[in-house]
Amino acid sequence: MASKSLAIIAGVGPGTGASIARIFGKAYPVVLLSRTPSNYEPVVKEINSSGGQAVGISTDLSDSDSVKAAFDQIAQKYPGAGIAAAVFNSSGSFARKPFLEVTEEEYSNSLETQATGAFRFAKRTLPLLLQAKGTSPHPPTLIFTGATASVKGSANFAAFASAKFALRALAQSLAREFGPQGIHVSHAIIDGIIDIPRTKAYTVAHEDGKLSPDAIADSYWHLHTQPRTTFAFELDLRPYAEKW
Amino acid sequence: MASKSLAIIAGVGPGTGASIARIFGKAYPVVLLSRTPSNYEPVVKEINSSGGQAVGISTDLSDSDSVKAAFDQIAQKYPGAGIAAAVFNSSGSFARKPFLEVTEEEYSNSLETQATGAFRFAKRTLPLLLQAKGTSPHPPTLIFTGATASVKGSANFAAFASAKFALRALAQSLAREFGPQGIHVSHAIIDGIIDIPRTKAYTVAHEDGKLSPDAIADSYWHLHTQPRTTFAFELDLRPYAEKW
Amino acid sequence: MASKSLAIIAGVGPGTGASIARIFGKAYPVVLLSRTPSNYEPVVKEINSSGGQAVGISTDLSDSDSVKAAFDQIAQKYPGAGIAAAVFNSSGSFARKPFLEVTEEEYSNSLETQATGAFRFAKRTLPLLLQAKGTSPHPPTLIFTGATASVKGSANFAAFASAKFALRALAQSLAREFGPQGIHVSHAIIDGIIDIPRTKAYTVAHEDGKLSPDAIADSYWHLHTQPRTTFAFELDLRPYAEKW
Amino acid sequence: MASKSLAIIAGVGPGTGASIARIFGKAYPVVLLSRTPSNYEPVVKEINSSGGQAVGISTDLSDSDSVKAAFDQIAQKYPGAGIAAAVFNSSGSFARKPFLEVTEEEYSNSLETQATGAFRFAKRTLPLLLQAKGTSPHPPTLIFTGATASVKGSANFAAFASAKFALRALAQSLAREFGPQGIHVSHAIIDGIIDIPRTKAYTVAHEDGKLSPDAIADSYWHLHTQPRTTFAFELDLRPYAEKW
Numbered sequence: 013m014a015s016k017s018l019a020i021i022a023g024v025g026p027g028t029g030a031s032i033a034r035i036f037g038k039a040y041p042v043v044l045l046s047r048t049p050s051n052y053e054p055v056v057k058e059i060n061s062s063g064g065q066a067v068g069i070s071t072d073l074s075d076s077d078s079v080k081a082a083f084d085q086i087a088q089k090y091p092g093a094g095i096a097a098a099v100f101n102s103s104g105s106f107a108r109k110p111f112l113e114v115t116e117e118e119y120s121n122s123l124e125t126q127a128t129g130a131f132r133f134a135k136r137t138l139p140l141l142l143q144a145k146g147t148s149p150h151p152p153t154l155i156f157t158g159a160t161a162s163v164k165g166s167a168n169f170a171a172f173a174s175a176k177f178a179l180r181a182l183a184q185s186l187a188r189e190f191g192p193q194g195i196h197v198s199h200a201i202i203d204g205i206i207d208i209p210r211t212k213a214y215t216v217a218h219e220d221g222k223l224s225p226d227a228i229a230d231s232y233w234h235l236h237t238q239p240r241t242t243f244a245f246e247l248d249l250r251p252y253a254e255k256w
Numbered sequence: 257m258a259s260k261s262l263a264i265i266a267g268v269g270p271g272t273g274a275s276i277a278r279i280f281g282k283a284y285p286v287v288l289l290s291r292t293p294s295n296y297e298p299v300v301k302e303i304n305s306s307g308g309q310a311v312g313i314s315t316d317l318s319d320s321d322s323v324k325a326a327f328d329q330i331a332q333k334y335p336g337a338g339i340a341a342a343v344f345n346s347s348g349s350f351a352r353k354p355f356l357e358v359t360e361e362e363y364s365n366s367l368e369t370q371a372t373g374a375f376r377f378a379k380r381t382l383p384l385l386l387q388a389k390g391t392s393p394h395p396p397t398l399i400f401t402g403a404t405a406s407v408k409g410s411a412n413f414a415a416f417a418s419a420k421f422a423l424r425a426l427a428q429s430l431a432r433e434f435g436p437q438g439i440h441v442s443h444a445i446i447d448g449i450i451d452i453p454r455t456k457a458y459t460v461a462h463e464d465g466k467l468s469p470d471a472i473a474d475s476y477w478h479l480h481t482q483p484r485t486t487f488a489f490e491l492d493l494r495p496y497a498e499k500w
Numbered sequence: 501m502a503s504k505s506l507a508i509i510a511g512v513g514p515g516t517g518a519s520i521a522r523i524f525g526k527a528y529p530v531v532l533l534s535r536t537p538s539n540y541e542p543v544v545k546e547i548n549s550s551g552g553q554a555v556g557i558s559t560d561l562s563d564s565d566s567v568k569a570a571f572d573q574i575a576q577k578y579p580g581a582g583i584a585a586a587v588f589n590s591s592g593s594f595a596r597k598p599f600l601e602v603t604e605e606e607y608s609n610s611l612e613t614q615a616t617g618a619f620r621f622a623k624r625t626l627p628l629l630l631q632a633k634g635t636s637p638h639p640p641t642l643i644f645t646g647a648t649a650s651v652k653g654s655a656n657f658a659a660f661a662s663a664k665f666a667l668r669a670l671a672q673s674l675a676r677e678f679g680p681q682g683i684h685v686s687h688a689i690i691d692g693i694i695d696i697p698r699t700k701a702y703t704v705a706h707e708d709g710k711l712s713p714d715a716i717a718d719s720y721w722h723l724h725t726q727p728r729t730t731f732a733f734e735l736d737l738r739p740y741a742e743k744w
Numbered sequence: 745m746a747s748k749s750l751a752i753i754a755g756v757g758p759g760t761g762a763s764i765a766r767i768f769g770k771a772y773p774v775v776l777l778s779r780t781p782s783n784y785e786p787v788v789k790e791i792n793s794s795g796g797q798a799v800g801i802s803t804d805l806s807d808s809d810s811v812k813a814a815f816d817q818i819a820q821k822y823p824g825a826g827i828a829a830a831v832f833n834s835s836g837s838f839a840r841k842p843f844l845e846v847t848e849e850e851y852s853n854s855l856e857t858q859a860t861g862a863f864r865f866a867k868r869t870l871p872l873l874l875q876a877k878g879t880s881p882h883p884p885t886l887i888f889t890g891a892t893a894s895v896k897g898s899a900n901f902a903a904f905a906s907a908k909f910a911l912r913a914l915a916q917s918l919a920r921e922f923g924p925q926g927i928h929v930s931h932a933i934i935d936g937i938i939d940i941p942r943t944k945a946y947t948v949a950h951e952d953g954k955l956s957p958d959a960i961a962d963s964y965w966h967l968h969t970q971p972r973t974t975f976a977f978e979l980d981l982r983p984y985a986e987k988w
Contacts, residue, residue, distance in 0.1 A: 127367060243982060
């Protein structure tokens with residue numbers, strides 16, 4: 013273990029979050045936040061049984077108290093530990109729906125889980141990211157996972173796009189405020205279907221036409237390794253055959 | 257009065273909203289929504305006393321019931337009337353603040369008033385905009401007022417930029433869904449200080465260095481007059497001497 | 501005639517250029533530049549016979565000497581006249597072609613006619629635009645016509661998109677340099693098929709599915725009328741049913 | 745040496761190009777193109793003396809014949825070899841100048857060296873990139889080096905921004921055409937001063953305030969290693985303290 017600082021990933025299912033946990037778990041103890049234990053348990057077990065250190069905490073990012081409790085638990089388990097890398101990977105739900113059928117509650121929930129959820133995560137992690145400066149060879153890093161809808165408000169995606177645009181604004185604002193303080197804030201635009209259990213049934217026209225969670229995780233790790241002289245804020249990831 | 261369809265403006269103070277009301281009031285009866293009667297009363301009086309028709313309704317766009325009550329009142333006063341033009345002009349508050357000092361409530365409120373408020377306004381106006389097709393020489397028009405923060409998440413503007421990005425996503429999504437149905441949805445990026453009573457004290461380096469509310473209103477009216485062959489979705493407005 | 505300052509339009513065929521000439525011809529003597537006299541002769545005749553003043557000059561914008569000769573001729577015909585409005589409307593050719601079939605000459609020509617042609621036009625008109633300050637109720641205006649390819653480099657459009665991106669960069673740079681000097685520089689993104697004789701055969705899925713040249717011209721005139729407090733740099737124009 | 749396919753870098757001085765050559769030189773024989781032998785000779789020597797294989801060819805990318813001669817020489821030296829990675833790194837000159845002082849020749853040259861130079865490079869390398877498919881564990885990769893001016897046309901930068909915008913359009917168009925054919929085309933926005941001998945005298949406000957050529961090269965190598973499921977098209981690189 014190169015450092016006592018932690019990596020923390022919010023939004024972990026059997027896809028991208030797990031891949032991110034595995035790769036950051038080679039360098040740091042990792043904390044996985046997800047609403048449902050079944051989401052993080054397999055990867056926690058896998059990391060712990062292969063020489064890493066992982067812990068999962070059931071957390072609802074749309075609930076302020078739940079987030080507070082999670083970070084209290086982290087502080088208790090790793091007293092004084094900073095955070096070397098924090099990844100907000102909550103995917104949100106993107107029900108495609110004619111606008112007039114979207115309820116106020118659905119719209120509001122979308123903002124709540126994506127944007128305000130990310131706000132809560134950033135508020136809790138940034139002080140610990142600042143505290144971790146110098147404890148790892150790499151600058152403390154905060155990465156947000158975006159989507160096609162982060163830069164394009166398509167028809168029937170009002171709720172999801174509003175939330176993803178808001179998340180990107182948050183990421184930009186944090187990058188501009190905390191970059192000069194040595195924190196690397198990034199935003200990744202995931203433009204395509206990720207190859208995870210939930211999307212197995214989705215057919216795509218081309219072989220290798222879905223994004224690889226491991227390759228996404230590799231790019232997140234690359235972002236983490238960039239020195240402060242050379243930070244990337246944004247990169248867009250898509251399968252070779254994706255239309256864009 | 258060219259038409260029985262209405263114009264409705266949400267977010268009316270003594271600045272841009274009033275100018276928009278004045279210009280749309282030359283062609284349509286106008287309904288002004290604002291939290292405080294003192295915000296719309298002067299312009300309502302002015303329009304009514306100069307041959308137009310205007311009514312103000314105290315409305316809190318962050319309160320679903322308040323919005324419902326406003327539209328019920330409109331339906332009662334103008335039974336069966338469609339909407340020829342709807343403008344969401346709620347400015348929001350943009351307290352510039354270090355991120356770690358922004359409370360969850362402030363962040364959440366910003367999304368609530370700008371993005372969810374606009375959602376409520378769109379949900380109520382779109383059916384009436386669709387209904388107004390053919391009642392005016394101009395296609396029914398829904399315009400959202402954006403800001404510099406709609407396209408740039410600056411340091412210390414996380415809450416405001418998140419809300420304004422979300423609003424722009426909403427506008428894009430609606431333009432793509434309702435454009436093909438003949439509704440003109442637009443988004444204006446107001447990039448600079450508007451010359452209104454509240455900003456009198458702000459000094460700018462150049463003469464004419466603030467945006468004119470009347471000129472903004474002229475551009476909104478121009479958007480409204482565009483035929484469906486030639487819709488502008490977005491335009492950016494700024495003073496000649498503004499850095500961008 | 502409201503003013504002795506001129507309007508000048510480069511790139512005039514029977515479509516947008518002619519519509520722009522007609523509308524600016526109501527306020528200013530207009531000078532039309534086009535390679536082929538047959539392109540501008542009908543609209544010149546039309547304007548002159550309906551009370552306006554128009555002159556056409558055969559000009560090849562890709563030839564420096566030809567451009568010089570055109571402006572010498574203007575100076576002779578209108579000694580001392582400034583320019584109130586200048587529009588670069590050269591469409592360029594956009595042969596859709598697999599990249600490996602595009603010749604260096606085609607690529608180079610595309611840059612030459614669009615970007616360097618616009619450069620020549622801007623170099624000649626800007627001193628005359630600066631000179632016209634105060635001679636018209638509206639700030640001197642320089643408008644560039646862009647396309648979908650100004651903001652998106654699609655497959656098989658390398659030559660056209662390179663030129664249109666370059667043109668947009670030129671427009672941005674001039675807006676930032678000459679805006680503070682009181683010149684209104686704008687860029688219009690024409691996103692769709694324009695309804696002109698040459699495109700009559702193109703079928704589109706929806707009625708009114710092509711852009712109206714007159715409506716484009718109306719928007720250009722609106723840009724020209726904006727006061728310096730409230731300049732739009734960019735607007736995107738497309739038919740209501742266009743996918744984007 | 746993992747492969748007989750080559751890496752080729754156009755635009756090699758003592759800065760970024762040399763760093764890129766060093767890192768790609770660990771996996772492939774590298775060919776360096778530069779106008780002046782003194783630009784590539786030191787790094788060629790360095791790579792050859794440390795177990796790699798490098799060759800420099802004096803090439804003027806603005807001269808079609810010179811480019812042809814270079815590729816003929818490559819074909820002779822490495823008969824039948826494909827290209828695993830090609831990097832267009834020509835920086836161009838970015839004289840900051842009031843627009844009215846920029847000569848047509850300067851404007852035209854800027855387009856010629858950046859955009860048409862890149863076109864020539866792409867035309868020569870793409871067939872060899874296609875040919876290299878399957879010869880390396882990584883998809884064949886074509887990377888273009890952009891700048892702040894690739895996405896912003898600042899005042900007094902008309903010539904440089906026009907060329908860099910055009911280059912970005914070219915890169916986008918190629919990514920969309922050749923991505924589905926398995927070629928990874930990327931564009932990197934270098935937003936800041938690179939720490940190279942030529943910029944030693946430039947002072948920046950913060951320690952580590954200049955981009956590291958080695959870190960840029962690391963990111964280019966990361967792009968090269970991405971599998972075709974997960975290609976990044978664009979990333980922006982800047983020092984932590986850079987304003988943007």
